[in-house]
Amino acid sequence: MKAIRLHAFGPAENLVYEDVPDPVLSAGMVLVEVEAAGVHLVDTMIRAGSTGGSPIPVPELPTIPGREVAGRVSAVAADVSSSWVGKRVVVHLGMVPGGYAERAVAKVESLYELPAHVDAAQAVAAIGTGRTTAGILSQARLTADDVVLVTAAAGGIGSYLVQAGRNVGATVVGLTGGPAKVELVRSLGAQYAVDYTDPDWAAGLKAELGHREASVLLDGVGGPNGQQAFELLGVGGRLFMFGWSGGGPIEFTHTDLMSRGLTAGWAIGAKLSTQLRKLESTALEETTSGRWKALTTAFPLSEASAAHQALEDRATTGKVVLIP
DSSP: EEEEEEEESSGGGEEEEOOOOOOOOOTEEEEEEEEEEEHHHHHHHHHHHHOTOSSSSOOSSOOOOOOOOEEEEEEOOTTTGGGGTTTTEEEEEEOOOSSBBBBBEEEEGGGGEOOOTTTTHHHHHIIIIIHHHHHHHHOOOOOTEEEESSTTTTTTHHHHEEEEEEEHEEEEEESSSHHHHHHHHTTTTOOOOEETTTHHHHHHHHHHHTTTEEEEESSSBBHHHHHHHHHTEEEEEEEEEEOOTTBBBBOOHHHHHHTTTOOOOOSGGEEEEEEHHHHHHHHHHHHHHSSOOOOOEEEEEHHHHHHHHHTTTTTTOOEEEEOH
């Protein structure tokens, strides 16, 4: 079969499209003919030789990256029911990679059967990015009374968060970069879509909101834009952080929290690790119902290196997927 292998840590071009042996089934496993494989920002860090603070270990080389796949079961181990053969499924492979390939093996207990109307790219987005989003939302507990700021609103998590805020009736402010992404975020249901490449975006947004103050900030960007968004939080506001792709986490002190009555927390990581199955189910339910629709940017499997580079350059929209 064809797969992407990494033989040495380093830049995106180290991802090599080549022939590899088919994976071997062991007890409790199924073989999936991959229709779509998810690309995660953590994949780019691991490719470079770092975990970026993730609990996922740096793999031994050579390795086939990727932990999110959707496709059709073509074979099962002897101890697995043959009823799985032929079913379309989606699965998160967990700590064991192998997704950037035409075929992947997965634990049967990790599978979710897919209804016919959900395509593979949507399913892959839900099983990884969607479950993280569900975890953030379980803590944020958005209501119709909230004014919600979402950074990187055209990204994988951000676009889900915009839709979730819209679905509960909150006032959603989507922050993104560039006119095209602004229009996209507005189409997702954000009442305010703000281009934070404009140096005066924060002042302009404050004027647009008028007497209303932001009550929730959902931030995966940090850096200067995350910091400006933090300053827009009103008295009693809630901050939930899940990354700092903008260069560093939002900085604040106990005085910031006390003087404005803010609450702040890290929304992902250890606190979600015991409820991953529940969060995956929630994300897939939102997807199959149509309440969430993932934005996706697709690349052929053979162009995984280009996918990694585009993701690192912030030249993608939503979830990046590879199509064998």
